[in-house]
Amino acid sequence: MSRQVSSSDSAMRWATGFFRDRNRTIYTILLVGALLFPSIADITTGGEGNHLVSTAADAGVFVLLAIGLNIVVGFAGLLDLGYAAFFAIGAYTYGLLASGLLSGSPLHQEFHFPFWIMLFVAMGVAAAFGAILGAPTLRLRGDYLAIVTLGFGEIVPRIFRFLGAGSPIGNWTGGVNGIAAIDPPTLPFFLTGPWVGAPIQVVKPFDFSDPIAYPMDFYLLILILVVLSIFAVNNLQNSRLGRAWMAVREDEVAAAASGVNTVAIKLLAFSIGASFSGFAGCYYGAKLSTVGSENFEFIVSVTILIMVVLGGMGNIPGVIVGALTISFVNFYVLTNLPDYASSIASTIGLDFLNKSSGDWIGLHDEVQRLNYLIFGLILVVVMLLRPQGLFPSRIREQELEKGTAEEAVFDLREGSPE
Amino acid sequence: MTAPETEQPTILALQGVTKRFGGLTAVGNASFEIKKGEIFALIGPNGAGKTTLFNTITGLYKPTAGQIIFQGRDVTGLKPYRIAHLGIARTFQQIRLFAYMSALDNVRIGEHSRMHAKLWDAVFKTGRARREEAKVTERAMELLEFVGIRQQAHNYARNLPYGHQRRLEIARALASDPRLLLLDEPAAGANPQEKRELMELVQKVRSQDITVLLIEHDMKVVMGISERIVVLDYGEKIAEGKPQEVRTNPRVIEAYLGKSA
Numbered sequence: 001m002s003r004q005v006s007s008s009d010s011a012m013r014w015a016t017g018f019f020r021d022r023n024r025t026i027y028t029i030l031l032v033g034a035l036l037f038p039s040i041a042d043i044t045t046g047g048e049g050n051h052l053v054s055t056a057a058d059a060g061v062f063v064l065l066a067i068g069l070n071i072v073v074g075f076a077g078l079l080d081l082g083y084a085a086f087f088a089i090g091a092y093t094y095g096l097l098a099s100g101l102l103s104g105s106p107l108h109q110e111f112h113f114p115f116w117i118m119l120f121v122a123m124g125v126a127a128a129f130g131a132i133l134g135a136p137t138l139r140l141r142g143d144y145l146a147i148v149t150l151g152f153g154e155i156v157p158r159i160f161r162f163l164g165a166g167s168p169i170g171n172w173t174g175g176v177n178g179i180a181a182i183d184p185p186t187l188p189f190f191l192t193g194p195w196v197g198a199p200i201q202v203v204k205p206f207d208f209s210d211p212i213a214y215p216m217d218f219y220l221l222i223l224i225l226v227v228l229s230i231f232a233v234n235n236l237q238n239s240r241l242g243r244a245w246m247a248v249r250e251d252e253v254a255a256a257a258s259g260v261n262t263v264a265i266k267l268l269a270f271s272i273g274a275s276f277s278g279f280a281g282c283y284y285g286a287k288l289s290t291v292g293s294e295n296f297e298f299i300v301s302v303t304i305l306i307m308v309v310l311g312g313m314g315n316i317p318g319v320i321v322g323a324l325t326i327s328f329v330n331f332y333v334l335t336n337l338p339d340y341a342s343s344i345a346s347t348i349g350l351d352f353l354n355k356s357s358g359d360w361i362g363l364h365d366e367v368q369r370l371n372y373l374i375f376g377l378i379l380v381v382v383m384l385l386r387p388q389g390l391f392p393s394r395i396r397e398q399e400l401e402k403g404t405a406e407e408a409v410f411d412l413r414e415g416s417p418e
Numbered sequence: 419m420t421a422p423e424t425e426q427p428t429i430l431a432l433q434g435v436t437k438r439f440g441g442l443t444a445v446g447n448a449s450f451e452i453k454k455g456e457i458f459a460l461i462g463p464n465g466a467g468k469t470t471l472f473n474t475i476t477g478l479y480k481p482t483a484g485q486i487i488f489q490g491r492d493v494t495g496l497k498p499y500r501i502a503h504l505g506i507a508r509t510f511q512q513i514r515l516f517a518y519m520s521a522l523d524n525v526r527i528g529e530h531s532r533m534h535a536k537l538w539d540a541v542f543k544t545g546r547a548r549r550e551e552a553k554v555t556e557r558a559m560e561l562l563e564f565v566g567i568r569q570q571a572h573n574y575a576r577n578l579p580y581g582h583q584r585r586l587e588i589a590r591a592l593a594s595d596p597r598l599l600l601l602d603e604p605a606a607g608a609n610p611q612e613k614r615e616l617m618e619l620v621q622k623v624r625s626q627d628i629t630v631l632l633i634e635h636d637m638k639v640v641m642g643i644s645e646r647i648v649v650l651d652y653g654e655k656i657a658e659g660k661p662q663e664v665r666t667n668p669r670v671i672e673a674y675l676g677k678s679a
């Protein structure tokens with residue numbers, strides 16, 4: 001260290017203060033981890049890290065989704081079981097307005113709006129659908145929302161599947177085939193000019209044109225989107241609106257009597273949550289360059305909900321960790337488990353397990369078939385070990401561990417602004 | 419405390435307010451007027467309909483019949499938050515705090531309707547939002563001080579001792595800057611010393627130009643603090659007047675003794 005003792009001393013003190021806030025520590029670790037991840041992936045795979053980076057970018061989408069659903073479920077206490085519907089709406093909004101698909105529709109006109117604008121359009125469209133769905137429902141008792149969103153989540157992918165070629169009103173969505181060849185994002189000239197890439201090759205091309213060969217572009221984009229979202233949601237949580245959401249969650253009657261327009265504030269939470277889903281959907285469509293209704297089934301809604309609950313409902317860093325954990329299990333553990341299982345079986349001399357005989361279809365396929373069962377088991381084990389979620393807000397943690405607390409021992413200062 | 423000698427304007431007028439639950443008439447044809455600046459007590463035996471009347475005034479229930487006029491304006495059937503905006507705040511007989519929020523946040527919720535930060539301000543933490551937050555926080559701390567629990571600001575509401583929770587409810591109600599404060603048995607479960615302190619607090623509230631409508635079972639407390647009293651029994655108003663008048667009213671004596679005998 002080249003610093004002098006006194007300044008390093010004060011730096012230490014600053015650091016101790018900074019990291020005493022557990023959330024900051026988690027954010028710092030996550031950010032450093034995210035920045036190092038591509039290099040680590042490259043090194044550990046001997047230069048073949050692209051696939052991992054691309055998978056991590058997908059996990060980033062789920063982080064975004066979990067942050068958004070947390071506003072609805074964690075902050076405002078509303079149970080949304082059809083969150084993937086807004087994800088679908090965002091993805092299709094971009095897909096339809098940035099691909100050739102609509103040239104085959106009765107419009108006979110294709111659109112290629114820029115991604116950067118469509119991010120906000122998708123957000124707005126999803127929020128609008130959230131408002132349309134929420135306005136009549138949120139006046140009713142809480143349980144109705146769960147049922148209505150459940151239905152909505154089932155209907156939306158079906159509508160997208162139905163409105164394909166051969167539907168009575170023409171091909172509007174690509175039907176079962178979905179939408180292919182969706183435009184990648186394009187960057188302004190100063191980022192894509194001749195000084196980027198061949199022939200001058202000052203920096204690696206940063207143009208989103210090839211997500212397979214250059215997943216870094218999409219990885220960095222989602223990282224930026226996630227970081228911006230965290231700032232926004234953090235601000236929201238500590239604002240007049242975030243407070244009102246929590247009040248509605250805690251006691252709707254008392255909130256109303258204290259002057260909170262409960263229907264409006266719930267509607268706001270629901271729509272903002274939906275807008276995050278739409279936002280994530282737009283990115284997802286651009287990254288995959290194709291969307292299909294099967295990407296947005298009920299299981300997606302459930303998975304996002306699990307991320308929120310498992311991470312520690314209401315606590316943003318907890319929810320992020322939850323999303324990363326579940327993504328890791330989904331995208332990595334479960335996809336690789338069949339291969340691992342069969343190679344372990346052959347190394348320990350149980351090779352016969354890998355051959356199919358009778359009802360037994362071979363260990364590899366058998367494990368693959370039981371994917372959801374294993375997923376379920378992992379969830380049960382985690383929830384048994386940490387019923388309060390991985391990183392709950394502190395009070396829940398205490399309460400679940402020690403029963404109800406009597407004395408005023410909890411200090412909330414860190415949670416309040418300033 | 420001396421009752422206001424000059425006739426004050428009416429702040430709240432109930433005109434034939436009735437609330438039925440199925441066949442049960444919880445409040446029947448209640449009519450009375452509360453003058454600006456007074457401490458007005460609502461008493462009656464258990465189940466008389468006092469809390470139901472509060473719920474009706476604050477919009478949690480829609481009256482079956484009748485009208486509620488607040489500061490000259492018909493507020494019958496308005497949504498609770500609208501009524502809070504117009505200047506009626508309340509506490510609850512069964513404490514209803516936001517359990518997993520700090521005492522400070524509980525009070526700041528009370529200020530919600532007086533704040534203006536919009537979505538934009540909240541997301542980007544604009545200067546306007548910061549200034550407003552600072553102001554609101556300062557005022558909330560003052561209110562906690564006013565009710566005597568400033569030291570609890572950063573503790574979760576659910577962890578406060580019972581008496582402090584009662585005071586916190588009052589602070590939250592005051593935060594909406596009401597003209598009329600409805601207190602539903604604020605001293606329930608308190609010992610005589612605490613009761614005295616709470617009633618001092620009620621006096622202090624009134625001296626801030628806030629009219630108080632108080633439900634209280636303890637006759638001594640009621641007689642000592644209120645300028646006028648309405649007695650409900652089985653949802654009906656059976657007496658109204660100054661404490662001395664009510665105390666000697668045969669129907670009131672019968673309602674109370676008849677019940678406890």
Ligand SMILES: Nc1ncnc2c1ncn2[C@@H]1O[C@H](COP(=O)(O)OP(=O)(O)OP(=O)(O)O)[C@@H](O)[C@H]1O
Nearest residue numbers: 439442444462463464465466467468469470471511
């Ligand atoms: N939501 C409701 N549904 C049905 N009946 C109700 C409801 N609320 C109150 N009641 C009934 O209305 C009557 C008046 O109740 P209320 O709570 O207003 O009495 P109270 O005067 O506040 O009594 P206490 O002194 O015990 O608090 C009671 O018989 C009660 O059971």
Ligand SMILES: [Mg+2]
Nearest residue numbers: 468469470511
């Ligand atoms: Mg009552």
